[in-house]
Amino acid sequence: MNKRQTRLFAIGSTAVATLVFLGLTVDSHRQFPTLTNADKLTPEVVAGKDVWHKFNCINCHTLFGEGAYYAPDLTKITQLRGEQYLTAYMKNPAQFYDEQRHRRLMPKQDLSDQEIKNLIAFLAWVSNVDNQGWPPRPILVTGATIPGTDTTASQKVESASAMAPPAARPVTGGENPMALGERVFRSTSPACNACHSVAPGVNMAGPSLAGVGSRALQAIATPGYKGKAKDAQAYIREAILEPSAHIVPGAMYSADGVSFMPNTYGQSLKPEQIEQLTAYLMSLK
Template sequence: MNKRQSRIFAIVATGVAALAFVGMTLHSHTRFDDLTNAENITPEITHGKDVWHKYNCINCHTLFGEGAYYAPDLTKIAQLRGEAYLKAYMRDPSQFYDEQRHRRLMPTQDLSEVEIDNLVKFLDWVSKVDNQGWPPRPILVAGGSLNVGAHGAGGGAARGQDVRPVAAGNDPRALGEHLFRTAVPVCTACHSLQPGVTLAGPSMAGMAERAAQTIVSPEYTGSATDVPGYIRESIVDPSAHLVPGAMFSAEGTSFMPNTYSESLTDEQIDQLVAFLETLK
């Protein structure tokens, strides 16, 4: 290829690439409203976005993979944490860390209740945006891993979806362990299986023994009569009994999401109970 041919090739290639870029940009703009559920944007959500910018949250966190990469990506945080948890965290992040052990880095921003409410609404709206599996990297939240490409806005163990691992066969305990790592919101985002490792929620190590002690305690406020029943109740109705003195609840509401009865089938919940019952 001589210089003239090289010059023509470069010009043509640049022109084709420019046309493709402009075409894709125009196409994207025609899809933005549908992908972002723009019809659901309220003044409160808009104010929540302003709060996000006002307090420079992007200096540490990312949305859709864009930001400082210093703290976890929050694109799907509203699908991993309940509203009560997010509000309590924003009020006082220090309550969620032992500064001597974890070296708390999240500053207390002194947000007003209105700012907190609207920021949570903004993050909830963000979590429902069809982000086409982006960013494609795993997101770490409190020691758990969520692959956005796989779990996105509607991924994971949705009702009726087969999440059975090939190696697990029909053993409900093996299927339950798989669900523990793949259900949405993913259990490992808040719970460790290691003794003494407390994340956003308590460690599941010794779950069966604690359940047996709890249901015979005079302070127990739930309706379960045995260990499997208590574990099931903890999954489908986490606010039925709040452990006295624990930091995993606020104003009589557990931080744990109460949506598993909708996102999991009864059989899947039974499998999850079977697995957790083995953690003695």
């Protein structure tokens, strides 16, 4: 290839690459309105974005994998937690964890009710953006994840320290039932999060409980359901007290019709703790 041919080849290659790039750019912009749900950008969503920036949430959290890595990615948080849970958490995060035990340092921001509502609307809009599977996996932060989503050595130690009875931490008046239920989830003996994750697709000794609040009704509606529950709340309560009441066909978490899950929670937990745990699990969308 002589100099003239080399020059023509370089010019041609550059032209083709430029055309491909422009084509992809135009196609991307053509799809943006659909992928980003631009028609759902309500004033409430925009106000929620302003709340996100006002309180510097990105200094700890990430959206679409972008931001700080101190706290969990919140891209799909509204698909994992109900509005009641998120509202209670934002009002007083300290209800849901013990800073010394769980090492979370989520500050109490004193958001107004309207700011919380707007922020949830913004996060709901974000969660419905088609992010094409990005990031490819949940970003898990040691010591700062949703309980049960991180299996690092430090959290295993943390989980082991959480095996103390639930009564080990005093309950103060007015605490949210879901917050108390999350505490039971982490601290009862044996601890629920020792076997169950609340992250989608993360199965441990027991199946992931992500979405259990939504899947409960589906389980009741299946032809093979053998329990007595008539609604989602009753199903979750039944699963805690009588884990063998309904065995999911083909699951590897039972043998000969008997669940591997302990059936002693009815004796080790108080009735109010069962209700609190049920309330927390109902919040897992």
